[in-house]
Amino acid sequence: xxxxxxxxxxxxxxxxxxxxxxxxxxxxxxxxxxxxxxxxxxxxxxxxxxxxxxxxxxxxxxxxxxxxxxxxxxxxxxxxxxxxxxxxxxxxxxxxxxxxxxxxxxxxxxxxxxxxxxxxxxxxxxxxxxxxxxxxxxxxxxxxxxxxxxxxxxxxxxxxxxxxxxxxxxxxxxxxxxxxxxxxxxxxxxxxxxxxxxxxxxxxxxxxxxxxxxxxxxxxxxxxxxxxxxxxxxxxxxxxxxxxxxxxxxxxxxxxxxxxxxxxxxxxxxxxxxxxxxxxxxxxxxxxxxxxxxxxxxxxxxxxxxxxxxxxxxxxxxxxxxxxxxxxxxxxxxxxxxxxxxxxxxxxxxxxxxxxxxxxxxxxxxxxxxxxxxxxxxxxxxxxxxxxxxxxxxxxxxxxxxxxxxxxxxxxxxxxxxxxxxxxxxxxxxxxxx
Amino acid sequence: xxxxxxxxxxxxxxxxxxxxxxxxxxxxxxxxxxxxxxxxxxxxxxxxxxxxxxxxxxxxxxxxxxxxxxxxxxxxxxxxxxxxxxxxxxxxxxxxxxxxxxxxxxxxxxxxxxxxxxxxxxxxxxxxxxxxxxxxxxxxxxxxxxxxxxxxxxxxxxxxxxxxxxxxxxxxxxxxxxxxxxxxxxxxxxxxxxxxxxxxxxxxxxxxxxxxxxxxxxxxxxxxxxxxxxxxxxxxxxxxxxxxxxxxxxxxxxxxxxxxxxxxxxxxxxxxxxxxxxxxxxxxxxxxxxxxxxxxxxxxxxxxxxxxxxxxxxxxxxxxxxxxxxxxxxxxxxxxxxxxxxxxxxxxxxxxxxxxxxxxxxxxxxxxxxxxxxxxxxxxxxxxxxxxxxxxxxxxxxxxxxxxxxxxxx
Numbered sequence: 001x002x003x004x005x006x007x008x009x010x011x012x013x014x015x016x017x018x019x020x021x022x023x024x025x026x027x028x029x030x031x032x033x034x035x036x037x038x039x040x041x042x043x044x045x046x047x048x049x050x051x052x053x054x055x056x057x058x059x060x061x062x063x064x065x066x067x068x069x070x071x072x073x074x075x076x077x078x079x080x081x082x083x084x085x086x087x088x089x090x091x092x093x094x095x096x097x098x099x100x101x102x103x104x105x106x107x108x109x110x111x112x113x114x115x116x117x118x119x120x121x122x123x124x125x126x127x128x129x130x131x132x133x134x135x136x137x138x139x140x141x142x143x144x145x146x147x148x149x150x151x152x153x154x155x156x157x158x159x160x161x162x163x164x165x166x167x168x169x170x171x172x173x174x175x176x177x178x179x180x181x182x183x184x185x186x187x188x189x190x191x192x193x194x195x196x197x198x199x200x201x202x203x204x205x206x207x208x209x210x211x212x213x214x215x216x217x218x219x220x221x222x223x224x225x226x227x228x229x230x231x232x233x234x235x236x237x238x239x240x241x242x243x244x245x246x247x248x249x250x251x252x253x254x255x256x257x258x259x260x261x262x263x264x265x266x267x268x269x270x271x272x273x274x275x276x277x278x279x280x281x282x283x284x285x286x287x288x289x290x291x292x293x294x295x296x297x298x299x300x301x302x303x304x305x306x307x308x309x310x311x312x313x314x315x316x317x318x319x320x321x322x323x324x325x326x327x328x329x330x331x332x333x334x335x336x337x338x339x340x341x342x343x344x345x346x347x348x349x350x351x352x353x354x355x356x357x358x359x360x361x362x363x364x365x366x367x368x369x370x371x372x373x374x375x376x377x378x379x380x381x382x383x384x385x386x387x388x389x390x391x392x393x394x395x396x397x398x399x400x401x402x403x404x405x406x407x408x409x410x411x412x413x414x415x416x417x418x419x420x421x422x423x424x425x426x427x428x429x430x431x432x433x434x
Numbered sequence: 435x436x437x438x439x440x441x442x443x444x445x446x447x448x449x450x451x452x453x454x455x456x457x458x459x460x461x462x463x464x465x466x467x468x469x470x471x472x473x474x475x476x477x478x479x480x481x482x483x484x485x486x487x488x489x490x491x492x493x494x495x496x497x498x499x500x501x502x503x504x505x506x507x508x509x510x511x512x513x514x515x516x517x518x519x520x521x522x523x524x525x526x527x528x529x530x531x532x533x534x535x536x537x538x539x540x541x542x543x544x545x546x547x548x549x550x551x552x553x554x555x556x557x558x559x560x561x562x563x564x565x566x567x568x569x570x571x572x573x574x575x576x577x578x579x580x581x582x583x584x585x586x587x588x589x590x591x592x593x594x595x596x597x598x599x600x601x602x603x604x605x606x607x608x609x610x611x612x613x614x615x616x617x618x619x620x621x622x623x624x625x626x627x628x629x630x631x632x633x634x635x636x637x638x639x640x641x642x643x644x645x646x647x648x649x650x651x652x653x654x655x656x657x658x659x660x661x662x663x664x665x666x667x668x669x670x671x672x673x674x675x676x677x678x679x680x681x682x683x684x685x686x687x688x689x690x691x692x693x694x695x696x697x698x699x700x701x702x703x704x705x706x707x708x709x710x711x712x713x714x715x716x717x718x719x720x721x722x723x724x725x726x727x728x729x730x731x732x733x734x735x736x737x738x739x740x741x742x743x744x745x746x747x748x749x750x751x752x753x754x755x756x757x758x759x760x761x762x763x764x765x766x767x768x769x770x771x772x773x774x775x776x777x778x779x780x781x782x783x784x785x786x787x788x789x790x791x792x793x794x795x796x797x798x799x800x801x802x803x804x805x806x807x808x809x810x811x812x813x814x815x816x817x818x819x820x821x822x823x824x825x826x827x828x829x830x831x832x833x834x835x836x837x838x839x840x841x842x843x844x
Binding site: 027028031038039040041042052056059060063066068071073074076078079080081082083084086087221223373374 | 438439441442444445447448536537538539540541542543545568569570608663664667670671
């Protein structure tokens with residue numbers, strides 16, 4: 001992001017300084033607004049609230065009346081609850097629910113240091129997470145989401161933690177869409193299931209992964225809004241024919257099962273990285289140089305390129321030499337500049353790229369969605385800016401001086417030569433080829 | 435177009451807990467109107483009727499051990515409240531005011547659903563409690579209050595400057611009704627009460643002052659103030675006014691206590707010597723108050739009270755220092771010196787320092803000053819554990835050296 005700013009000073013100098021977005025029609029925000037307004041002056045039955053019609057407004061007022069917050073007398077609704085609603089509106093997040101952070105300071109005594117938004121708590125303060133507050137490090141002892149409390153202890157950890165978030169699309173509903181030659185732009189509402197099952201421990205400064213841990217939290221449902229690019233099969237076919245599409249799942253070839261057994265036997269059914277011996281069914285055979293980088297499967301499957309690893313070591317190996325497919329590369333670039341275009345925090349939106357997406361009839365899709373329940377218009381704005389967004393991503397990649405991918409354009413690469421810069425650029429250009 | 439049907443379902447999906455104010459089960463109980471529980475009448479205004487409960491007290495009425503009608507003048511009390519113009523006013527110009535509100539945290543939406551106001555009219559103390567049977571009667575309530583306070587020149591309240599009046603002022607603005615209090619003085623008794631009794635009582639809420647100072651004890655009809663908003667909310671939703679009757683009692687006693695408290699404060703401030711004050715802490719506090727009102731003669735008289743002879747050494751020391759301070763201010767050293775000596779013998783460093791200064795700069799009796807400073811040093815050395823003590827030690831050393839030099843040169 002900062003490299004984009006360095007290359008585009010006009011972003012800071014020429015732009016309208018206030019593009020920050022908030023959607024007043026977000027249900028959660030709207031309800032809080034209406035509460036605050038009802039506190040100050042009674043609503044009457046024929047009033048508008050912004051663009052909310054009296055007919056719609058009455059639904060909100062009746063809801064507040066059912067919960068004993070206001071009372072209807074004739075044609076007016078009067079505030080009744082003994083609280084000050086404006087004090088409950090958080091400027092940091094759209095929902096008022098929070099988790100309070102308590103640090104153990106010897107014995108059973110705890111000290112309250114602050115609070116985090118309840119929705120974000122699961123990825124900031126899950127059990128064993130390292131949490132930074134006022135430049136001090138804390139380790140989470142216990143997160144209790146139901147009670148809204150989190151217990152921490154001071155820590156001198158040499159690593160920080162990053163949750164591994166996996167998103168599953170349960171359902172979606174189109175609001176509007178525009179078909180282009182090579183892709184369709186779709187905006188709509190989404191029901192997502194977001195689960196965090198593992199986290200990575202990364203060493204400070206070097207960002208090297210030194211371990212993984214399990215997180216035992218139930219999956220969370222997020223109802224939000226999103227914008228997705230459904231990539232057309234025609235474009236993929238074209239890219240594939242030019243050797244610029246490497247996002248297909250690997251097909252290791254006919255003799256793979258036999259070959260795999262041979263390698264396991266050769267390596268004495270032992271992980272060659274950590275030496276663990278476990279049941280053969282749980283061992284993996286790993287391509288040292290990634291399979292996708294070979295034109296000829298036979299070359300990739302040379303025994304010299306194959307090695308036995310346990311699941312955990314295999315995972316590490318894959319992460320360090322991850323092959324950046326064009327899809328992942330393009331997503332990375334899009335994701336990096338999106339917060340700049342719509343002026344939001346990086347964590348306010350999420351990007352998901354899928355090779356076989358239900359959003360696009362099993363074809364590849366890139367999805368961006370609001371991380372805020374109900375959505376607050378961030379992905380909507382990206383939908384409106386879609387082609388400008390893609391053009392900016394193209395510009396970032398092609399102007400980057402790196403050879404085949406770096407953190408400033410399509411993302412870091414594990415080993416030289418395996419970046420997805422060319423493929424990512426080809427995909428993005430293909431999208432814009434109307 | 436946004437779909438806003440089935441709101442509660444949608445909100446649940448977004449993870450909002452909106453039932454914060456407890457969903458109310460409308461009780462099967464019968465509605466009990468306030469009129470059937472509290473004697474009252476309809477107060478007629480141009481904005482309609484408002485329910486009010488009236489009470490008349492004889493002006494000879496005693497609230498606990500204190501008469502509700504002032505028997506002294508209230509010149510000093512008015513002066514303290516910076517309402518000098520009021521000193522000559524008739525007692526009927528004062529409106530005693532207390533409200534019960536829908537919330538204790540304040541804010542634009544907080545409504546005083548009950549406004550209790552009392553005035554001396556003819557030979558009686560008349561009290562009206564304007565009550566909102568529902569919030570839509572507010573205009574009538576304010577108009578009725580206007581009628582009642584008409585001609586009044588001052589409000590008397592307890593913490594009204596920070597609580598009741600800001601809330602009432604907002605209601606006048608929102609209902610676009612002329613606010614009579616804009617033109618009136620406001621005597622908030624909380625602050626002066628604290629000045630007089632805080633040293634002894636620590637807790638200066640009206641309830642505690644009632645017991646300790648007025649000698650009045652409420653019946654079990656009373657309810658704690660923090661329950662008031664909840665009781666009113668239940669009433670508006672369920673229509674059962676049985677708990678509201680308790681609020682009427684609570685508010686009535688608050689207003690009557692106000693006038694009794696006004697009586698006793700007026701009398702104490704007007705002439706503290708006339709009151710049978712028996713607590714050294716109170717007498718010291720009143721002395722300080724008189725000093726701040728430039729009434730040094732009365733202040734000195736307070737500090738010289740016999741009560742200090744049987745009080746704690748700490749209070750006695752304070753009274754001696756205060757008396758000496760007044761005499762010093764008037765360059766009356768012959769009176770001040772024996773007082774400082776007495777306080778110094780009780781261990782007061784301040785008194786010792788005053789003596790050392792006097793002997794060095796006024797009497798030029800360096801030897802006497804050296805004796806005192808040496809005593810102070812011995813005393814200070816046994817007490818210096820902290821930084822302040824260390825500082826005093828350094829100052830005393832400095833003073834002693836200077837005195838020794840002056841003495842040698844003399």
